[in-house]
Amino acid sequence: MNQLFLLSFLSLFGTITARAQINIAGIVTNDQYQPLAGATISIRGTNTSITSQANGQFSLQTNESLPLILDVLLAGYRQQDVAVRGNNFRRVEITLSEETSLEKDVVVSVSRVPEENQQAAITVEKLGIKQFQESTAMSPFDALQYVKGVDFLTQSLTFKSVNMRGFGANDNTRFLQLTDGMDNRSPGLGFGVGNVAGISDLDVESIELVPGASSALYGPDAMQGLLVTSNKNPFVYQGLSAQLKVGANNFGKADFGPTGYGDVAIRYARQIGERFAFKVNFQRLSGTDFIADDYSDRSTRARVNFFTTDPSRGGIATGIGYTPNNNPNTNFQYDGVNSYGDDINTGGAFMFPANYANALLQNKLVTRTGYTELEVLGNNGKVFNNRASVSVHYKLPGNIEASLGWYYGNGNFVRTAGFREYFPNYQRHQVKAELRGENFFLRAYTTQQQAEAWNIGQTATAINNRWKSLNQWAAEFGQVYIENKFTIGESRATADRGRYVPGTDQFNAVRDDYANTYTTDFIPGSTTARGTRLRDNSALWHYEGMYNFTKLLDNAAEVIAGGSFRQYALNTGGTIIPLKADGSEYTINEYGAYVQAAKELSIGTIATVKPTIALRYDRNQYIKGGFTPRASVVVSIGPHNFRGSWQSAFHNPLPGQLFAAPAAGLGGNVGGSQLAAESAGLFTNPAYLDSDVKDFTAGRITEAQLRSRAYNPASFTTEKMKTWEVGYKTLIQNKLYVDAFYFHSQYTDFISAQSFYQPTNGQISDFSTNAYRTLQINVNNVNEIVVNGWGVGSEYSLGRGFTLSGNFAHQVGTVTLHDAQGNIVNDNAGVPIVKRKMSNPEVSQKGRNSFNSPENRYNITLSNPRLTDRFGASLTYRWTDKMWYEQGTTAGDIWLPSWTSLDAQVSYKVPTYKAIVKLGGTNLLNQYYAQGYGLARIGGLYYVSITFDELMR
Template sequence: MKTTTLILMLLVSTLSIAQNVVDGRVIDSFDQPIPGVSVTVKGTSVSTISDFDGNFSLTTEKNYPFTLIASSIGFDDATFVVTSDTKDITIVLEDITFLDELVISASRAPERLFESPVSIERYGIKQIKNATSADFYGDLENIKGVDINTNSLALKSINTRGFATFTNTRFVQLIDGMDNTAPALNFVLGNLVGTNELDVQNIELLPGASSALYGANAFNGILFMNSKNPFDYQGISAYAKGGITSQEAAGDNEFYDVGVRMAHAFSDKFAAKANFSILKGTDWLAADKRDLENPGATRENNVGYDGLNVYGDEAKGSLRGLAAQNPAFDQSLLPLLPETVVSRTGYDEADLNDNDVESLKFDTSLHYRPFANDFEVIYAGKLGRGTTVTQDANRTLLRNFFLQQHKLEVKNDNFFVRGYITAEDAGDSYDIRFTGLNINNAWKSDGQWFQEYILTYLGAIGTNPNDPAAQQAAHAAARQVAETGRLIPGTPEFEQAFNQVTSDPDLASGSKFLEKSSFRHADANYNFSHLTSNFADIQIGGSFREYKLDSEGTVFTDVDGPIKYSEYGVYTQLQRKLLDERLKLTGSVRYDKSQLFDGNFSPRFSVSYTFGANKTRNLRASVQTGFRNPTTQDLFIGLDIGRTLLVGSAPENLDRYTVQDDFNNVYTGRDAYENSYSASSVQRFAETGNPADLEIADIDIVKPEKVTAYELGYRAQFGDFIFDGSVYYNQYQDFIANETVIVPGQGVVNGTDAEQLQAIQSLTSAGTRRTFTASTNSDVDINSYGAVAGFTYKIKGFDLNANYTYAKEDFDKEENPDFRSNFNTPEHKVKASIGNDELFKNFGFNTSFVWSDEYLWESDFGVGDIPSYTIINAQINYSIPALKAKLKVGANNLGGDEYFTAIGSGFIGSQYYVGLSINNL
């Protein structure tokens, strides 16, 4: 009996310990509930998350009294002592200012944004929820200093401090430490196959050179996107958006975007999460029919018309020149033919691209904390499939493009070691320009088409070869005959040819983009500050990457098998605070070595000083260096894109890439570097006929590009008013660029007199010369400079933000006419926003404004002016506490004036949407 009584007493005691249930609520200083707050029992691993109404509940075995710790991004931590007599627990969290928030990326260690030694921008959960854009990624344009080039509804390219293209190889984006650059495409895919907005915890952006800590290509800037840990953010949340896009070229079209996040901590040692989202709609149609070589020209008034977003009309030549190249043609008739350039009739982009856009994303991660503390083992897998258009030398439809990443990471508060693989599969992607060219050829070859055109022209011109009216009538008759039987979009015959061409990877007859490249990456970092803090905070780290290029010879010169090469880097950083921790000195240096190039050192030094009685002002200065390795395409591409041959300059690539013209002349990649004339001098020679105007190109093979960046910045807080501004000056060395050269089919440009004469004679006929676009470095002096300034001000519940960006390139174009820097950045840009989370009970709004100055756009696809534009986005939202939901209604480009950010891309119209998010903490 005594034994039974003792057992019952022990059970009752155990149950009483296990049933210390704590219920409470977390609110802010305005008595508003705060969802997503982590509430932990101090000294244990017991924790929970507050719900949409700020309520929480947890059970602990700890005896009374014990302490609760409540923490949430954007608020100071708060503690609350719980006793057996405590009733109605309410924990109040005080807002911290934006500059007091912690950032990690500036120094690879947590520090107040206010004390960051370099410029840094932060975009958190609050900004994501209040985004005015239909997707949070597009809303990043409101960050000061940021430029976004919109190529597609689902593909936006972020850049800072100039030199932007859609294939932006100077900017890096890391998602949970993984670089989401496509291995063969060479550029960041934005959020096409990125992160579900429900899972984004915060975004940090470092503008400018960051190679000292992050290695190659962290040149113009680096974006860090960090997701939510399932230990800290649990539950199921979801969102659904729908609406229309409105564009003059494509009309009004529906779109939808839905996503779900599921996360659960099964114990204090194991947690997991999964995210899924899908966006589907109609893209911004590219329908610019300007002829950039002949402004104002149309197919109706120009027989040599070559429209910007028209494809197939690139097949062209002068009637006399084409006839002269045909040995079967009666050469005595040449005087009857004009030098007039004639082009084939092409197809509009709408004929070759159904204009669908899709982004399908799935990711999952498993988190294991074997000791129930900060030591964590993580597996993360990301899968993404997208359909969208990208643009470089040509426009490419990425159709069912697939990217996957798999990561294994071990970390705690002082170190991390991670390894991951990124692999792509081009799926059903194809080149839109070659689709138009080869659909024409599938019906009738260029040779046959031009022969019919010439013979009909000669028959129609009669005895009046110099009469403009007769010439116009002859051209009309010739095109009518040559076009007889042309494949018409929408017909079964056209669809059959389209399917045949887009499934053929041989660009001589097809347009399929065949690509299955990948890279492996590993990096590690250890922070010794817990051991050396009395002296300084010291870190060391390093990385390794190996590329595997696999295009089966369709993009790279990898006909005989995949191309592999590797690179590695090591770095260290020392940071020390002096003078009552007001003065912060930071020095770092990194050494990187590519298998293909000499090693490179990237030092960085910065100093910052916090002054004022309450440490509310900060002055910073830094000297940073960056470098950019030539891309996979700079090194190993070998691609005929019609107008030119793209060639990479890796030593083994120069002789491996060979092409042959219709006259059996053989050209190699080496010829582009050692046996060529500059394109501009050949143009002058064509106009004057004077061989003295020719200039031998003599370009060097490509090597890494470097930059030295000087920056001075100032931050200050005056009550609820916060200011942050900086000025910078960048000096570039060995600027990587493409140079267009002409290789003669015969002769040697710097050979004997006879060989030089033969080379010059080859230039008189397009059939016995080839145009190359070669990767090289410019020896011209290129600098850039600019300033960024912005403020935030909170008054009576309203959040006011405004910023200004100035960017200028220092480069003398007249002295270097063959060099194109692709600065592609407006000199002036102004942004502003105003919003209120609680204008009325449960009702809020936000609106944003962007004005961009006009600027010049340069790229392989086209060159031209981008007019000034203004964008106004707005949203209103209503919270539904009973459903833990928020309803949002918004409009992008509210004014409706269509604009574009690059030559050849689709004009951007308006987007209207309605969205509902549930349990999004």
């Protein structure tokens, strides 16, 4: 019996051994039958994979039974599925074709499950490795500026904000950025840091962009869009990759530039055995930032008679009436856009009294001399950025992959909110653990950051005041102006004698006293002057999971469900967010859960219809929770795909929008909570909307009416949006691709930072002497805000490798204004403001709406990645319409002019070294423009790079 058992066991072992020795061999080539190295060949449903060698050949063993399927993947080529049978497993011939931009992409971001881009129920854009290689942009993140409907706001060379569908913001908090599944935002400050702490360029596999409402599956802050950046899996993308890039910018500036920069990146990934793989990444960029050097006289509603008005119609605004005078020697009120300390509404101006000895200066407002941004920073615009990551991956039985990763970002940058703020050494660590199978994922990660910054404008004002008080400076100005009769320049020069000189030890020491001292502390040697430094060392802890029940339901319907929990552990030391009464920091808990169901139905052989419904509930512990449903349908008839959706979204107030309070005596942001109002002294010294103050000083309302309109903190809640959208997408014979959409969005409880004036001495009479501070108070307004827009993108294959592509997007924001009591507001001519453009002067005259988005923009690109077997090239022309822009406390209100940019690149492949050499540039004609008021002005950026991909596989 034992012998029979042994024989049976040996027979079974022999069978297993025989199956394990099946050797599959073959070769991978391109369309011209040239060998392709580095292709990943995987046996579907197993952990077995290998890569092709330099001669294109491969060989792998398996114990799987024939027939089976091989999945073949190589960056820049169309994925191939190859059947292996008993008659071909010894010589499998695999031919890969190069991808074109017209391929049928698979996207995940729309429904959290893989689906063809063509049949996605809502608008989605996807950029992959091929698009990154062919783009004229400097980095994968920068390539987003070529996507239809995307508005970039460039604050620093390394810090750019993505905006879509209106309400452009320098730090867009209504737009969710996920990097390898992790929220990209700064936990305390609340804004996404873009690519300052993203993943290395060499490790980016794809970027998916979903415009508009996405809260139904992604929760808070996915209100105006969703950006999902995915990295490269080390099981698929292996070997050593390296990139070296050098370039220059800041051409054509007097006494500055051109300046160079360098960017080096390295990635190494390796699979060890069948189950384990790891990867490491590092990238460093150093150079000179784009410079904020607009010294024109600031356009702001704080100016007297800022709007052109029609007296015959009650003073209704018809346009901008203020004429800038850019010469400080002839302008009493010169206030340079990127000159600080000379601001007319934040401590840089003096109002001569009505009884002043020199009648020519009576009731005259005079600004003192400011410092430029470069002078205050003292770093000559130098910028750096480091990014690094390490991850290990392990394949468990059942096609489950476990991974653990560490991600690091470090750099300096300038951020624009109400003021310009300089972050000299931002640092962020993220650690993520994830378990992912075919039908589920579990993810936990933490964000730990060290973020300290100082306010450039407030620091410049403090330097001026440290040297000489505003009153003393004004007295000296007035004395010289009397003696020299009308000479503004000489008066300024005399009053400025002995002023701290930028770059000197004395200037630097004074600046550092303020910049290195927190806003909660007094500077060294003072009992009255506080610092200008803020701190955000806050942390975020996030846990989430999802399960796909489709297989359990025997494919009767596609059903997924998931949930998440998040905790913000604030650590600002009271510099951004006030401490609790006991001196401790706030924590904020958020949780949410969602479910989605979809079913594809066939209508004969003609069409398919796929309806989808989703529902999510979210709650922030300080804000009432709510549901965000979504319903969509896509109808596919041959290559034609018609989509429609109704969606809802919401946005939780960020920590700063809840609790922020300004430093003593200074203007700044104020949160919407009652705690923030108390910290700003708004209960004892009320603030008034800037437009109401102007109406009062112009005699249009009485003092009693003004007092009745004082800011009064009420219930502060989430802002909400409902939107419906229709679209059409087609790909015809792999030559013509068209994607078009139209959307209509309506906001309620919109959170915006409105300009309020708080009298210095608590007296209404202070307004007549310009004695007030400007506060940006976060409020839920009761206005009816609607955004309508449409866009179309198209690509056409011209043959011989040439592709002509382009896109156009249009959007308009309208508003029906209401006062605090809910009554519709009339313009100064007495006509109700109902459904009018927010850029119209008679609307803006009544207060800021901060739509800050161009109505029109387009891109046109001609490209050919295969001019020869080695050369490729692309050429892009971009145009963005003028836009009405309302920015912060110290920037202003202005029509930003339209701008254009011509971008190009030429690439050369070196197959022997698996390398690509690229020569390119953006804004080739070096026509400087700014994407927001007070931001850095962007000129030509020229570069050459060499990239080695997946060596040593």
